[in-house]
Amino acid sequence: MAYVLTEEQQMLSDSARDLFKAAPVALVRELRDQDNEVGYSQDLWKEMVEMGLNGLLVSEENGGMDFGWRGMGVILEECGRTLSNSPVLTTAVAAHIIDRYGSEEQKAMLTEIITGGKSITIALRSTSRMSADECIVTADGDHYLLSGTKQMVANANTADYILLSALSDGVEQYYLIENSDAVQVETERYMDSRMYSRLSFDSVKLSQSALVGVAKAQRAIATTLISGLNALLSAELLGLMTEAFERTVGYLKERRQFGVLIGSFQALQHRAADLYSEIELVKSIVIKALDALDDGDPIATAYCSMAKAKASKIAQLATNEGVQMYGGIGMTDDEEIGFFMKRARVAAEQFGSMSYHADRFARLSSY
């Protein structure tokens, strides 16, 4: 493991940055103002598929690029800088799970996911609080029946598949299902202008082949999903807060009040310098978490929760300081700093809130 990017990762980062230049924050506004029901640019999604991003976490033998979590983190960090939305996070992570734990039948789907752009959404537990699942699977002859609800499922209105957890005899199991008409999907626009859905399952029939992985693998799948998704969200938050901070520092250097640049006020300087320090810490813990996942180190679970808790907290601080230091301008919808604040709050809540992850870290550290 290393903190410095390899040449290969650096190249990936550069191409991602180029790609997302075409998807600036203005695009988020545009989609929102159009009441766009998809919530992301389908043209951009197409380009991402062409770059092979859905297969970054998939082994080469199954058609992926096997760039690892650190490589995927580089993509999410760039997404964070421009607040770019797409189903790539859940699709790439779900593809990784299929690659690693899926049946032959499920692995056969990887080609259409990686090259055909079929998207997958992921629903962990039932709420962002990550308390016990409210979805239950029962056996019914040669089928399963799935009942229950899921909250805050990203892009479920456009996803082709859903990877979800449900309790079977009280044990958490993972299923990959088609997003069919049998699933009730109520979609709402969230603060970050993205679309999230509440899913209801009322005795939805699943074939036995919907189960992902053997019984013994279920805990590993759960751990990989919670840790991986949150490490990547932390990378997104890192990009987001870095961009928000750079914009804020830029504004401090150009905005005048009382005849001087506001960046010359020591109180603001000290707050900016402290925030700089905090963002440096986030950067290190995000890298450490992604690297630990790549190394298959069991400590990764703790590191990923630390990363998410810390990144959420500092993204909150960075965007609050951003709005405050922009002043009245920062309160207007015309200025983009508010978009960073809104995305930061939603990302913090996805796949486990700040307090859930702080608590998870402490429990993993036995206290």
Next chain:
Amino acid sequence: MAYVLTEEQQMLSDSARDLFKAAPVALVRELRDQDNEVGYSQDLWKEMVEMGLNGLLVSEENGGMDFGWRGMGVILEECGRTLSNSPVLTTAVAAHIIDRYGSEEQKAMLTEIITGGKSITIALRSTSRMSADECIVTADGDHYLLSGTKQMVANANTADYILLSALSDGVEQYYLIENSDAVQVETERYMDSRMYSRLSFDSVKLSQSALVGVAKAQRAIATTLISGLNALLSAELLGLMTEAFERTVGYLKERRQFGVLIGSFQALQHRAADLYSEIELVKSIVIKALDALDDGDPIATAYCSMAKAKASKIAQLATNEGVQMYGGIGMTDDEEIGFFMKRARVAAEQFGSMSYHADRFARLSSY
């Protein structure tokens, strides 16, 4: 109730301030450097007795002045300003308990306490964490036997009496006992230069008349003790932080660095202004807690814990800012600001820590 002092309370406050002028912070240093085993000035204690301070919380019919908790708070606030130590806190509160709940035999002791300067220390539960008591009382013929330990008992090396809690058949009861040879007292000097003891009781014989109050009154005694002692400690912390803050602001106005007064640095100004605001809040909640005790309002329990948690936290902030803003000088034993920091930490821990009181408040608010 009122936030503004009555004329009578203001006069009390003025005389207390005059009295403690003779007991400045330098006295704390002197007692410490002399390795004084008592830990407080016996001359000062005599004067306090003469002022009748031990009877401030005692009804007039039993020889007290019945000034109420607010009046007593005024005394403690002045003690906080000069870090003045004495057994007055525990003695006056214990006298209040005797006045209100004691047997005739116990009430007869009030005269020697108020006019004779007999001092009482108080031991609640067994540790400052306030978890279940480790002292047990069992019946033994026409006597009780007391066994167990108590931690951090103030001035137990000089106290004439001890008011303590112990479990009798699992129920918390209060006993007033003589500090006799049967009690093992190990005394240590704490960070605030005061003397605290660990008490051990090994089947110490108590007469049945040692119990304070009837069975039904025990919960009320416990509540009054926890609430009252902590409200008064909060008043002491208020005086302490106000003095530390005023000294710090004074230093900011006289200390030069880089050719200017350091009080002109905006970063320090904003920190000082924020601290000012926090101290204003402490002042209000302390008054509110004391007034609620005087009114016999059941909400007093919640207010007293709020006051202690908040006062402890802001005393921490104020003394840390004090040492930091004094700079290198603040780190030397020659400068007095460090004494404020040390007393603040010990007072915060007495009769229940910051986290104990925050938790108590939340439980009292049903969450």
Next chain:
Amino acid sequence: MSLEDFRKEVIDFIEANCAESMRQPMVKESDTYWGGRNATFQNEDQERWFTAMAERGWTTPTWPKEYGGGGLSKAEAKILKQEMDKRKCRPPLLSFGIWMLGPALLQFGSEEQRQQYLPDIIQGKTRWCQGYSEPGAGSDLAGLQTSAISDGDHYIVNGQKVWTSYGDKADMIFALVRTDQSVKKQMGITFLLVDMDTEGVSTQPIKLISGKSPFCETFFDNVRVPKANVIGEENAGWTVAKYLLTHERSAISSAVDADMLTPLSYYAKNSIGVDETGVLKDSILRSDIVEWEIDAAAFKFTLERINEEMKAGQAIGAKSSFMKYYGSELNKRKYELRLQVEGADGLVWDGERTNEGKVARQFCRTKGNSIEGGTSEVQLNIISKHILGLPS
């Protein structure tokens, strides 16, 4: 009339004129009545309540009778307020004229100006808005650039104001304009009244990060304004402005206070639940909520205390800056916690289920608390200078 008789009269008056529907909390925009040239009433109850109050001048209970005010003594006004509060009566008229311009006119206006403007404020005939801030100025209010060039007995006004609340609905604006470029910035400012119907005045609503807002931008393009519309002296507008800012600051901090009545722990218990011992299930969030609730209570007591000290004759002075600062930051902290308490549902932005994302939008809106009416940084500067006496 004795105070007791007065109280009886007030009660009878309320019972006779304030219908049950006027005693419900105001939730929609149309529940509020702001008056003005184009005003319409929501319904008969609203009209009856307003008309009865305005007839007696009780829309402004303590203003002098000579201008149509209520002319009540402080004690009488207190009784009126008590009885209205007790019955949860809605205010009959919301008005920047009452809260801001009126006090300035009473303090700085000429007799003629008072007679011209106060009665219409009291009767709700003129709706006013405030024109202070400018896009370039921000916290440096005195740095304003909207110019008023003398042209005989008129000024020609050019420039732009922002954050003019309800500028698009107001009849008149009271604005700060620059009448002298050559002197220290505070010395060249004039307090000027402008009719919004004058040629060259236009407005445009501002959209905030929380969505639609009452705020507008107001543009002045060669607008001719009579010099008779100056309040106080030419170039002495800064004194009037400072007087009004103190009013505004107190108003904001008490608004914050009202919002604080529902404990955060109530929402938390509903949304998160408690364990078998009654303790909130999310112990880490609980710890933050406890800290906030203690601060909120201590702040509430502090407002009470300062209020009492004021009554006892102590000057409030720069303490209004402390209240503004702390109240704003407290409210921001509250909504950060509220979002975490509500979880996913608190993040929804659109749709009926969440009342159009009420929590999320309130959250966004609170970020403005520490900017509007003087930023937190400006308040800290004021505390530092005027309370602590730190050198500049």
Next chain:
Amino acid sequence: MSLEDFRKEVIDFIEANCAESMRQPMVKESDTYWGGRNATFQNEDQERWFTAMAERGWTTPTWPKEYGGGGLSKAEAKILKQEMDKRKCRPPLLSFGIWMLGPALLQFGSEEQRQQYLPDIIQGKTRWCQGYSEPGAGSDLAGLQTSAISDGDHYIVNGQKVWTSYGDKADMIFALVRTDQSVKKQMGITFLLVDMDTEGVSTQPIKLISGKSPFCETFFDNVRVPKANVIGEENAGWTVAKYLLTHERSAISSAVDADMLTPLSYYAKNSIGVDETGVLKDSILRSDIVEWEIDAAAFKFTLERINEEMKAGQAIGAKSSFMKYYGSELNKRKYELRLQVEGADGLVWDGERTNEGKVARQFCRTKGNSIEGGTSEVQLNIISKHILGLPS
């Protein structure tokens, strides 16, 4: 010699010269060896280990052989360090001469000065102390007032230094003195070496809020110092001082790091206990501990990362200020929590039971972290200016 052979040689050397007792953690003052004219060894093991290391010049592994240093390559020095670390060998010599003066001499000293001073540093014959700070100067180091007035080929030095660590035990002091009052403050400073035995030099220990300390005040009363003792040019001492300050800053932040190895939660579990699900019993304190432990881990990773970036060729620059700032504040937070974790026992000041109040005194001592070696405020200024490029 190949690196492999070198490693073997090192291992043999250590096994032969470093006794078991020299591989225990240093806990008492006498466990450390600082050298100097009046030094004595604690025991034979200490003497043998020091002497063997000094003979090879390995007290300063990478310093040039010509001055008696080890003359090792970076790779060889790394091997020596690895093998010593692996065996937990104590450093044979602690010395401000090695950490501070030596690097300055190598960078700025004349050939004659190097030959005069470096061998005695390497051999532990001279014990040095640092004379920078002054009572009036504080963070404004360049504002120092200790004067050195020219008198032929000598200076007459008058003034006072504070925070001279072990000033009462040192043989020599390297001090900053003012040689020109008439120019900008940074331009009139000279870096001067003074023998502590010279007439007119006296020292007095400083007692801290944590108790006894190695710090002293050092007084100069008409002290005659040869001009040959100037390092670098007269009036160019500020350059030397800044060079050394960077050294000091890195040294402090790595000291903080070493103290962070025991998790706070370990102490908390011991002192407070856990419930049946293994969760710490004090949930509010737990919440603060979690926050601290995440920050501490993230900071540790950041030190690793910056270290790695430096190795990859990136300049550390003002990042040392960030490390100093954050590390100091983190350590202060740690001890605030540690006190709460320990409860009453953490507050005891005297007596054997608590090892003379170890926790309480450490707590007090941490408050100096954000003052010594440049205050947190100074570090934030540096970050703001040199990393963020904010205007002054």
